Amino acid sequence: MDNRIEEIIQLLDAVATEIIVPLRRKVINEVAFSELFKLMDELQSLLYNEKNVEKEMVALLFLIYTQIDTQAKYVTEDERNIFMTYLSKMRVRMREIFGKALQNEEV
Known part of the structure; x- marks a missing residue:
């Protein structure tokens, strides 16, 4: 796995907490969402041609x-x-x- 992807997963984990805890109080943490x-956006460019992605990353995004x-x-x-x-x-x-x-895949 790419080192930057690993770093992003760690950052996503931290930002998920910064978003979810206030959300449970019905508060939007705008700074955390901006970071997310x-x-x-960075993931979009890093993963554009990838066929497989890290499950942990998908799980964090899905959780948020x-x-x-x-x-x-x-x-x-x-x-x-x-x-x-x-x-x-x-x-x-x-x-x-x-x-x-997925859209770029030939059927």
Whole structure:
């Protein structure tokens, strides 16, 4: 595995905690999300041509995504719009990381 990918997985683990703990209090940690999106953008370029990715990385991204989705169900309508904005940004980046590799495959 690429050393930078290993570093990113460690950073994702740390940022996941920085995001999930406040989310459980219905708080968005904007700084942590900004870091997450930077890491995801980097992953997009690093993994563009990869057919296999680290399970731990996928699990961390999935955990964050599902926590946002779950917590969005327990907030006011105005707060839900904010949560859904972050969920949408994450969904787009996940498609860019994982979807493009699949779309470029010949059937």
